Amino acid sequence: MLHSTAGWKNMDFKRFSLLIATRTILAMLTLIFLTQAIMSDGYHATVLLLSAVLLIQFFEITRFISKTNAELVRFFEAVRHADFSQRFELKSLGTGFDELGSTFTDILKRIQRVRSNQEAELRHIKAIIEHVPVPLLSIDHNGKITLWNNSVRRLFGTNAVTHIDDMAQFNEDFPKKLQSILAGERTLVHITIDDMEHKLIISATEITTATQQETLLSMQDIQSELALAQLQAWQDLVSVLTHEIMNSITPVASLAKTAVDLVQDVQEKTRTLPAITNEITEELDDVLGAVKTVARRSDGLMQFVTSYRRLTRLPSPNKKTISVATIFDHVTTLAKQNWQKDNIELTASITPQALDIHVDPDMIEQILLNLLLNAEHALITTAGVIEKKNSTPKIALNAFLNVRGHVIIEVADNGKGIENKNMTQIFVPFFTTKKEGSGVGLALTRQVMLAHNGKVAVRNNSQGGATFSLTF
Numbered sequence: 001m002l003h004s005t006a007g008w009k010n011m012d013f014k015r016f017s018l019l020i021a022t023r024t025i026l027a028m029l030t031l032i033f034l035t036q037a038i039m040s041d042g043y044h045a046t047v048l049l050l051s052a053v054l055l056i057q058f059f060e061i062t063r064f065i066s067k068t069n070a071e072l073v074r075f076f077e078a079v080r081h082a083d084f085s086q087r088f089e090l091k092s093l094g095t096g097f098d099e100l101g102s103t104f105t106d107i108l109k110r111i112q113r114v115r116s117n118q119e120a121e122l123r124h125i126k127a128i129i130e131h132v133p134v135p136l137l138s139i140d141h142n143g144k145i146t147l148w149n150n151s152v153r154r155l156f157g158t159n160a161v162t163h164i165d166d167m168a169q170f171n172e173d174f175p176k177k178l179q180s181i182l183a184g185e186r187t188l189v190h191i192t193i194d195d196m197e198h199k200l201i202i203s204a205t206e207i208t209t210a211t212q213q214e215t216l217l218s219m220q221d222i223q224s225e226l227a228l229a230q231l232q233a234w235q236d237l238v239s240v241l242t243h244e245i246m247n248s249i250t251p252v253a254s255l256a257k258t259a260v261d262l263v264q265d266v267q268e269k270t271r272t273l274p275a276i277t278n279e280i281t282e283e284l285d286d287v288l289g290a291v292k293t294v295a296r297r298s299d300g301l302m303q304f305v306t307s308y309r310r311l312t313r314l315p316s317p318n319k320k321t322i323s324v325a326t327i328f329d330h331v332t333t334l335a336k337q338n339w340q341k342d343n344i345e346l347t348a349s350i351t352p353q354a355l356d357i358h359v360d361p362d363m364i365e366q367i368l369l370n371l372l373l374n375a376e377h378a379l380i381t382t383a384g385v386i387e388k389k390n391s392t393p394k395i396a397l398n399a400f401l402n403v404r405g406h407v408i409i410e411v412a413d414n415g416k417g418i419e420n421k422n423m424t425q426i427f428v429p430f431f432t433t434k435k436e437g438s439g440v441g442l443a444l445t446r447q448v449m450l451a452h453n454g455k456v457a458v459r460n461n462s463q464g465g466a467t468f469s470l471t472f
Helices: 002-039 044-080 098-130 150-156 164-169 174-180 223-270 278-309 324-338 361-381 383-388 441-451
Strands: 136-140 145-147 186-193 196-208 213-221 320-323 345-351 356-359 394-401 407-413 455-460 466-471
Touching (some): 002 044, 145 164, 150 213, 164 174, 174 186, 320 324, 324 345, 324 361, 356 361, 361 394, 361 441, 441 455
Antiparallel strands (some): 136 145, 196 213, 394 407
């Protein structure tokens, strides 16, 4: 094909040269005849005619060459501007470059096909990047940030992120950590976006092109994975502990009850014997009291362990759509029965009023009731503090949609809040600040929220008290 094309081009060029030579020779002959006519007397009309013919011939030679030059210019302009609609039919112009025009057209078609293939491949790559579930962004040497896919845009939401300094709104140390990551390294970063916490594993890769060098960062949110792994670890621990404790305490409880029955039987039999002294009677009473104490504590420990088994036997949620107002009505009716005597004021707010939620109503009502009772306990134990502030004990139950479209339910009180050292421990099984608490309630709340693909968080209020928030 290449040899054939080269042959056509050679033939076209020879034909073009022949046509130019012919026109040039004719012009020269005309010029000779014109010269002879000028030098002879009486040929004025012939001079004028030959002059006109000579001008026409020069014009024709110029036009003949210009037609090919114009087509060449048009070809190169089409290539430069990627105008693939151009066609080159030089045969109709009579320039002799018939095959050259076809070659020009073929070249443009081939460039168009290559361009189309490249664009299709680029669109394919962009589509893949857009649908990668891991957020991807790049930072150039000037700190400019480019968000590459839907995942990273969903992560940052409506927050403006165009420069690395914009990252400070999520964590004041976030920009420094991003700049300090070296290629091939991974680091864990905690950030807060739209009041929602995220734990990100960030990996860095250096990309160098002909014009610039930039750092490509992949950000994998492992918040839910960490929570589930931690929950599974606690469930495994609780399962082992409850199993071992139950195996040990069950026979103790059984023997303690048997001992109580035996001591009581001995007491009944010895009452009719006159030889039994008061000292023996008192000793039997002491033994009975001790054995009853063992039996009572054994029963309490068994009930305590049984309550923890709920953490390992939580059923799957039976979800349905229900209005938040209905859930609020149910839990407040149960929770505030004794609130009037404690002078506790309850307020409820739902925005929008017709807000619905897709959850297991029984589970959510249970954890909300537990949070309300915890708030009541916090207010009762801090009543003196509230009196000093000349404030009424208050509990607020609020529901709304955040900027991400998630349903948020908050339970807030105006007590003295939670000590900072306890913030990270209150959701851990066995941990409690109550004298008679089991440490099950908040751990169960966290487990229920994870089962709903949500999360629970707590913060202290600036005006006093604490707020527990459930994010669905």
